[in-house]
Amino acid sequence: MSDKNKPQTIAQKILAYHCGRDHVSEGEIVNADVDIVLGNDITMPIAIEEFDKIGTGRVFNKEKVVIVPDHFAPNKDIKSAQQCKFIREFAREQDIKNYFEVGKMGIEHALLPELGLVLPGNLVVGADSHTCTYGALGAASTGVGSTDVAVAMATSRLWFMVPKTIKFIYSGSLKKWITGKDLILYTIGLIGVDGALYRSMEFVGPVIEKLSMDSRFTMSNMAIEAGGKFGIFEVDGTTEEFLKSRSNGNYKIFKSDPDVEYEKIYNINCSNIELQVAAPHLPSNARNARNLSNVTIDQVVIGSCTNGRMEDLRIAAEILNGRKVDGNVRTIIIPATQNIYLEALKKGYIEIFINSGCAVSTPTCGPCLGGHMGVLAEGERAVSTTNRNFVGRMGHPKSEVYLSGPAVAAASAVAGRIATPEEVM
Amino acid sequence: MIIREKAIKYGDNVDTDVIIPARYLNTTEDRELASHCFEGLDKDFKEKVNERKIIVAGNNFGCGSSREHAPLSIKASGVKAIIASSFARIFFRNAINIGLPVIASSQASDFIQDGDELEIDLNKGEITDVTRDKIFNINPLPEFIQGIIRSGGYVKFTKENIRK
Numbered sequence: 001m002s003d004k005n006k007p008q009t010i011a012q013k014i015l016a017y018h019c020g021r022d023h024v025s026e027g028e029i030v031n032a033d034v035d036i037v038l039g040n041d042i043t044m045p046i047a048i049e050e051f052d053k054i055g056t057g058r059v060f061n062k063e064k065v066v067i068v069p070d071h072f073a074p075n076k077d078i079k080s081a082q083q084c085k086f087i088r089e090f091a092r093e094q095d096i097k098n099y100f101e102v103g104k105m106g107i108e109h110a111l112l113p114e115l116g117l118v119l120p121g122n123l124v125v126g127a128d129s130h131t132c133t134y135g136a137l138g139a140a141s142t143g144v145g146s147t148d149v150a151v152a153m154a155t156s157r158l159w160f161m162v163p164k165t166i167k168f169i170y171s172g173s174l175k176k177w178i179t180g181k182d183l184i185l186y187t188i189g190l191i192g193v194d195g196a197l198y199r200s201m202e203f204v205g206p207v208i209e210k211l212s213m214d215s216r217f218t219m220s221n222m223a224i225e226a227g228g229k230f231g232i233f234e235v236d237g238t239t240e241e242f243l244k245s246r247s248n249g250n251y252k253i254f255k256s257d258p259d260v261e262y263e264k265i266y267n268i269n270c271s272n273i274e275l276q277v278a279a280p281h282l283p284s285n286a287r288n289a290r291n292l293s294n295v296t297i298d299q300v301v302i303g304s305c306t307n308g309r310m311e312d313l314r315i316a317a318e319i320l321n322g323r324k325v326d327g328n329v330r331t332i333i334i335p336a337t338q339n340i341y342l343e344a345l346k347k348g349y350i351e352i353f354i355n356s357g358c359a360v361s362t363p364t365c366g367p368c369l370g371g372h373m374g375v376l377a378e379g380e381r382a383v384s385t386t387n388r389n390f391v392g393r394m395g396h397p398k399s400e401v402y403l404s405g406p407a408v409a410a411a412s413a414v415a416g417r418i419a420t421p422e423e424v425m
Numbered sequence: 426m427i428i429r430e431k432a433i434k435y436g437d438n439v440d441t442d443v444i445i446p447a448r449y450l451n452t453t454e455d456r457e458l459a460s461h462c463f464e465g466l467d468k469d470f471k472e473k474v475n476e477r478k479i480i481v482a483g484n485n486f487g488c489g490s491s492r493e494h495a496p497l498s499i500k501a502s503g504v505k506a507i508i509a510s511s512f513a514r515i516f517f518r519n520a521i522n523i524g525l526p527v528i529a530s531s532q533a534s535d536f537i538q539d540g541d542e543l544e545i546d547l548n549k550g551e552i553t554d555v556t557r558d559k560i561f562n563i564n565p566l567p568e569f570i571q572g573i574i575r576s577g578g579y580v581k582f583t584k585e586n587i588r589k
Contacts, residue, residue, distance in 0.1 A: 029569045042450045046493050049453060053580050056587070072451060079451035129491040129515055145493040145519035151583050159569060193438055194485040198514050227485060229514055282438065369447035369490075388489060390442040392465040397446075 007257030009165040010232050011200035014140035014254050018123040024162045032160055034064075036118060037152040038126030040108055040365075041069035041080065043145075044087045047127055050150035059094050060156035066098040066117060066126075067091050068108040071365045076372035106337025106363045109133035109221060109305035114337055116246030120235045120253050125152055130305050130387065132228060135220035136213065137243070138235035138253060140200075143224060163229045164263040165200040165256070166191075170207035172271035177421055179315070180215025181307055181385065181405030183207075184222045185276035187268065189286025197227035199263065202256060204234065207270045213242045214311035218405075221306045222387055225283040275420050277383070278403040281391050289408045292418040299382040300331040300413040301394075302406055303361075304368045307385035308336030310343060312406040317349035319410035319421050320356040326416030331358040332367060332374045358413070370395045383412040426547045428505045428526070429555075430478035434539035437483035439466065441490040441516065445498045458494050459501035474502050479545070481537045482509040487516025496520040506545055508552065510534045521570055522579035528552065533561040547574075 003023050008016070016024040018032035039047050044067055051059075059065045067087055072080035091099035098117060100106070109130050112118050120138035124131060127149040134141035144158070152158045168187060188195070201223045203216075211219075216233050223231025233239070235253045243249075275289040302308070302316050313335060325331045333353050335341035341363065344350050353360050367374030368386040376382055376395030382402065384394065389401035402418060411419040443465030445458055452458065463470035480499070486509035487495060496519045499507070507520065510531035520527040526547060533552045537543065541556040552561040566574070576582035 029567050042447075043491065043493065045453045046497075050580050054583055054587070071447075077451060083451060083453075127491055127493075129489065131491075143491040143515050145491055145515060145522055147493060147522040147579050148518060151579055155583060155587070161567075193488060194511065194513070197485065197511060224515075227488065227513060369442075371447055375448075388440075388442065390440040390465075390489060392446050393442050397465050 007260040009200060009256045009260050010138070010202065010254045011140055011163055011165055011230050014121060014123055015160055015162055017121070017252070026162050026164045028162045030160055030162060031157050032123055033156050034125050034152050034158055035122040036064055036066055036124040037149055038066045038108060038112070038124065038128065038131060039149050040071050040128055041073055041084050041087055042071045043127030043149065045083050046146035047149040047153065048087065048090045050147050051153050054150060054154040056154040059153045062095050063097050065096050065153055066112060067096055068100050068105055068111060069102065070105055070107050070363065071369065072371050073105065073364060074102050074362065104338060107305045107308055107365055110308055110336035110340065113137060113217065114339055116243065119243070119247055119251035120239065121251050125149065125158055129224045130221050132223045132231050133217055133221040133305060135223065135230050135232040136216035137239060138233060140230050140232065142229050161198070163198055163200045165202055166196055167202045167204060167262045167265045169265065169267050170203070170205040170270050171267065172207065172269045174207060174270055175274065177275055177407040178273060179311065179405045180211060180218035182273055182276040183270065184219040185278050185283070185286045185403065186273050188222065188226045188284045190266065191226055193225060193282050193284045194227040196223065199228055200230040200232060201226065201228045202232050208233065209236060212311055213238055214309040217309065218306055222283070225387060275405065275408050277408055277418060278389055280389050280400040280402065283387065283389060283403060289404065289418060289420050292402070295381065295402065295418040297329055297383050297412055297417060298380040299374060299376065300329055300409050301334070301367050301374055301382060301384040301386060302409050303334030303336060304365065304386040305336065306387045307406055308334055308340065310340055312385060313340065313344045313349050315406040316410040317352045319407065319425065320358070320414065321352045323356055323414050323424065325357040325413040328416050329413050330374070331413040332361060333358050334361045334366070335363060337363055367394055369393065383409050383418060385409050428479065428545040430505055430543060431476060432479050432481045432537050432539060432541045432543055433473050433477045434537065435466065435480065435482040438485045438488055439482050440488045441492055441495040444487065444495040445492065450492060450494055455497050455501035458498035462498040462502045474504060477540065478503055478505045479543050480504055480507045481534055482507065483534060484510045486512050488513035491515045493519045493523065496523055496525050500525045508533055508537070521573055524574065524578040526574070528563050530561055530563055
């Protein structure tokens with residue numbers, strides 16, 4: 001069989017399409033045209049400095065460069081204000097169409113899909129490791145560095161190594177309260193933080209077919225926590241429904257060939273998966289939440305590019321409704337975009353949160369990376385719906401982060417310790 | 426290119442949050458970034474790096490964030506090369522793109538001890554542990570990536586190729 005007719009994965013097909021070929025081989029380095037180049041207030045300043053050195057003057061396409069000040073914005077200190085000012089001025093100079101100022105800004109990986117800026121079949125790079133989130137839309141999307149973004153902004157092209165693919169088949173049925181976060185924490189626990197290093201992860205199976213779009217975003221988002229390059233879902237009815245109001249249907253759907261060879265296949269029976277918590281200091285330290293009920297906490301964060309969407313807020317509201325957060329716990333809830341905030345407001349969730357004693361914030365990545373809006377002191381412990389629990393991630397090097405989905409986070413806020421919803425409802 | 430320096434050895438999964446905590450990402454100034462390098466992992470790094478300029482680590486070095494500040498802070502600290510059993514994907518790209526040599530070799534990384542004197546010959550594709558008299562062959566990087574390194578980074582490489 002000639003290479004041209006060899007079966008290919010979604011990842012291979014999208015990369016091949018973007019370098020004008022029928023086929024690319026695993027391990028090969030290709031130069032491909034990207035559809036979207038993304039940066040934020042932390043990574044974009046370096047990208048702009050490097051872009052200026054290349055000397056093309058203009059970005060390759062002012063519609064395809066997306067800039068979102070979300071990490072330390074609204075500005076947390078003078079230096080952050082300077083960085084935001086620097087990228088704002090660049091956006092104005094270059095007439096960047098998709099620059100989102102505070103007030104319109106959301107957490108980038110919730111915002112781009114919400115606005116229909118990423119579509120199936122797209123090749124997307126962003127100077128943020130969680131750019132892999134858009135794999136949920138059947139896109140090949142991955143985090144890169146600032147220099148990569150500089151080159152992509154200047155030339156529209158970037159080098160990629162064509163990854164091998166690992167397939168994850170999820171079967172059985174989900175217990176109550178289980179969401180994409182539990183599935184992905186369980187998966188990372190199974191394969192380790194480098195279990196998918198340089199690999200494309202493909203998520204399939206009967207459970208995935210019934211999984212909500214929000215849960216799919218959560219799973220793709222954390223592909224990087226297993227070292228993954230892409231975390232891809234096939235486009236199906238759920239994806240098309242999500243895109244109906246966000247696109248004109250003008251996109252290309254790629255599917256892996258049925259007879260393609262995967263590097264590895266994991267069969268995961270979901271029927272026994274319980275609510276998961278990743279204990280410090282690796283996302284792969286996945287445990288059943290009910291086995292950690294003696295862990296007392298000082299703070300809960302519900303939000304981030306991982307879990308700041310409607311499904312997460314709905315679950316949190318269901319648990320917090322009519323209950324008070326524990327007197328020793330600061331609970332911070334951060335809807336990921338202005339639209340999500342507004343919808344949560346209309347549905348009465350924000351009122352529930354405030355009545356329970358939670359602080360509700362405008363969109364920001366803030367506490368997830370120990371930036372602002374909930375930095376931890378020495379010896380403090382948080383349950384957080386974010387994505388990383390490395391040493392010092394949310395503040396002091398001697399603080400601790402337990403990662404969970406929204407159900408455990410909300411229940412823990414009420415209990416003052418790690419808890420499942422059944423224990424507080 | 427030959428690098429002869431002593432080793433500072435670290436373990437597996439050295440993440441970008443311990444290389445350069447996010448609270449210092451409100452600057453692009455590389456000297457300032459360097460002053461906080463490895464703050465979350467090794468308080469003595471700043472002293473060690475005066476004498477020893479090759480980092481040797483285990484699996485998945487640089488996992489986590491895409492922050493280019495991580496390899497920038499390491500490079501600005503004076504580190505000449507990193508040898509690890511494996512590298513996280515984005516860190517690997519970033520290091521190559523800014524011209525910081527990164528070498529994946531689990532054999533070398535397992536063998537080399539903290540403080541050993543090393544010689545890295547990138548052209549010959551060899552790491553020598555001078556202290557303990559042992560030579561390791563390095564897998565050559567793909568030709569395209571070697572081109573980036575020869576140019577001194579991705580920006581210079583791109584400028585050269587735009588001109589062509």
